[in-house]
Every structure is written in C-alpha cells, then in structure tokens.
Amino acid sequence: MTSSSPALPTHAIRIEGLSKTYKGGKVALSDVSLAIPRGAFFGLLGPNGAGKSTLINIMAGLVRKTRGRVTIWDNDIDKDERNARLAIGIVPQELNLDPFFTPREMLEVQAGLYGVPAAERRTLAILDAVGLADKADSYARSLSGGMRRRLLVAKAMVHRPPILVLDEPTAGVDIALRQQLWAMVRRLNAQGTTVLLTTHYLEEAEELCDQIAIINHGRVVACEPTSTLLRRVDSKCLTLTLARPVDHVPPALAALGAEARDPLTLTVTYRPSTLPMARILEAVHASGLEVADLATHEADLEDIFLRLTSGLPPAA
Numbered sequence: 078m079t080s081s082s083p084a085l086p087t088h089a090i091r092i093e094g095l096s097k098t099y100k101g102g103k104v105a106l107s108d109v110s111l112a113i114p115r116g117a118f119f120g121l122l123g124p125n126g127a128g129k130s131t132l133i134n135i136m137a138g139l140v141r142k143t144r145g146r147v148t149i150w151d152n153d154i155d156k157d158e159r160n161a162r163l164a165i166g167i168v169p170q171e172l173n174l175d176p177f178f179t180p181r182e183m184l185e186v187q188a189g190l191y192g193v194p195a196a197e198r199r200t201l202a203i204l205d206a207v208g209l210a211d212k213a214d215s216y217a218r219s220l221s222g223g224m225r226r227r228l229l230v231a232k233a234m235v236h237r238p239p240i241l242v243l244d245e246p247t248a249g250v251d252i253a254l255r256q257q258l259w260a261m262v263r264r265l266n267a268q269g270t271t272v273l274l275t276t277h278y279l280e281e282a283e284e285l286c287d288q289i290a291i292i293n294h295g296r297v298v299a300c301e302p303t304s305t306l307l308r309r310v311d312s313k314c315l316t317l318t319l320a321r322p323v324d325h326v327p328p329a330l331a332a333l334g335a336e337a338r339d340p341l342t343l344t345v346t347y348r349p350s351t352l353p354m355a356r357i358l359e360a361v362h363a364s365g366l367e368v369a370d371l372a373t374h375e376a377d378l379e380d381i382f383l384r385l386t387s388g389l390p391p392a393a
C-alpha cells in the first residue's frame with residue numbers, strides 16, 4: 078500500500094444517537110448507537126417491529142432519520158450521501174425482481190445505476206460467485222426462490238461495496254439453500270467484506286456473527302461479541318428426576334425457586350454465581366427426596382434474547 082492510499086476506516090458503520098419517529102408519532106428508533114468494526118460479521122437481532130428495517134432503510138437513504146448521525150465507511154450520510162451509498166450493498170427482504178429480466182441484464186442495469194463503467198463490470202464473475210453463471214441468460218421468473226435470493230446478493234455486490242447488508246435474507250429459504258447462501262456470505266466476509274445481517278433466527282446469528290446487537294422497541298438492549306453475550310448469562314437449569322412422585326415442591330427447594338414440571342420432575346433455574354449447585358443438592362437431601370437422575374442445562378442465546386427482550390434485567 079502506498080502512503081497516498083486512503084486509510085481504511087476502523088469502523089465500517091458508526092451510528093450515534095439515532096432516532097426515528099414516523100409521522101403519526103410511532104417511535105421506531107430511540108437513541109441508537111452502534112459501531113460496526115471493519116471486517117465484522119455483525120448480527121442485528123430483534124423481534125418483529127423492533128426497528129431493524131427502519132435502521133437499514135435509513136442507511137439505504139429510503140427513510141429520513143429524525144435525529145442522530147450515521148457514518149458509512151467514514152462518509153456521513155447527511156454530508157456525503159453519494160459515497161455513503163456507494164460503500165454499501167443492501168440485500169432487501171422482499172424477493173422483488175423483474176420477472177422478464179435475465180440475471181445478466183439485471184446486473185448490467187444495476188451497474189449502470191451505480192455508474193460502474195462498462196470496462197469495470199464483472200457481471201459474469203459475480204454471477205459465478207453466487208453460483209448462477211449457468212443461469213445468466215434465463216428469465217428471473219424461471220429461477221427458484223433460493224436462486225432469486227442469491228441473485229439479490231449479486232445485485233447488491235455489483236458496485237463492489239466494502240459493506241454488505243442482508244435484511245432477513247433467509248426468511249422462507251429452505252435449509253439447504255440457507256447453507257449455500259451462508260457459505261457464500263462467509264466467503265465474502267473472509268475476503269474482507271463487512272457483513273451486517275438482520276435476522277430473527279438466533280441460531281443463525283450465533284453460528285455466523287462475531288458480534289451481536291439486540292434491538293427491542295427501537296432501543297439497543299445488548300451489543301457485544303457473541304462469545305461475551307453467551308457468557309453473560311449467569312443462568313442454569315437443574316432438572317431432577319425423582320425416584321418417587323411428590324404432590325408438592327418441598328419448602329426447602331421451593332425457597333430456591335424449584336418448580337414441579339410433573340410429579341416426578343423438579344426444575345430449578347438458578348444463577349451459579351450466587352447459588353452453587355451444592356446448596357441445591359443440600360436442599361434436595363434435607364427434603365428427603367430420592368433422586369433417580371439429574372441434568373443441568375446451560376442458557377443459550379435464546380434465553381439471553383428472551384430475557385433481554387422481555388424487559389427482565391439480564392442475568393449478570
């Protein structure tokens with residue numbers, strides 16, 4: 078790299094104090110701040126209506142923010158909208174493709190829209206990268222759902238943006254195609270593309286993303302490396318299978334939060350940092366219960382997500 082090369086940004090996307098109130102008063106985003114490092118595979122998780130699409134639409138220039146600052150690849154979307162737009166490729170939620178265009182034509186049109194000179198277009202190479210080279214000249218209406226989805230990714234990559242945003246890309250995509258899509262996006266990420274993915278699927282975020290932000294009712298309720306988020310939940314569940322049925326939870330165990338799932342099964346959800354398992358076992362012993370089997374279960378991202386979006390304080 079020569080000394081005249083522009084320095085690469087530390088953060089691919091920076092969002093500071095972003096708020097959006099729609100006409101009519103609906104607050105979709107409230108003081109959202111996020112910093113997405115260059116090269117990250119970043120997950121934005123949230124239930125329906127959390128504000129994910131609003132956030133993406135603001136970045137895409139489709140929705141006007143009410144307040145705050147958004148910087149994409151060091152370009153402020155207010156001051157340098159063109160360069161901000163050029164730095165990002167957005168794969169929309171809907172499979173809206175003109176059925177009478179072929180993939181080749183679609184990518185050519187898209188390249189034209191982004192002002193990519195003919196000599197710099199890589200239409201076939203991009204189609205090849207998404208596994209659609211052999212469909213270059215087929216009408217879009219003849220493509221399967223998975224192929225259309227991949228074509229949308231190809232469209233988003235036409236102007237070689239350093240950032241790829243995927244808005245719920247696997248809704249309605251079967252498992253095999255999902256795996257194909259992920260393999261492709263992983264490859265792009267490994268080659269340096271920063272990926273921002275919104276999803277409802279926690280497993281997907283857990284498997285793919287190195288950082289996760291959880292958004293609920295327009296607010297960021299967590300934002301950290303996936304491994305930290307998983308470690309943060311100080312919550313375990315102990316399941317006791319009894320040798321003889323009980324008709325009530327013994328008081329010593331009830332005091333620790335035990336619940337009867339059925340006359341032969343008791344469960345205790347506990348925080349290992351404040352309640353060592355030994356204390357639960359002492360209570361079991363003091364209650365005179367005969368245990369046939371016991372198992373513990375760690376909290377997973379699903380638990381964290383439910384906890385964070387239910388308004389309960391995160392276990393810490």
Ligand SMILES: Nc1ncnc2c1ncn2[C@@H]1O[C@H](COP(=O)(O)OP(=O)(O)OP(=O)(O)O)[C@@H](O)[C@H]1O
Nearest residue numbers: 099100103105123124125126127128129130131132
């Ligand atoms: N154009 C609009 N006018 C008024 N309210 C809107 C508009 N668009 C979205 N909203 C509201 O703003 C909130 C956030 O919506 P948004 O679509 O950003 O959520 P989301 O997290 O993307 O949800 P989903 O996962 O269902 O796409 C919702 O309550 C939604 O009803």
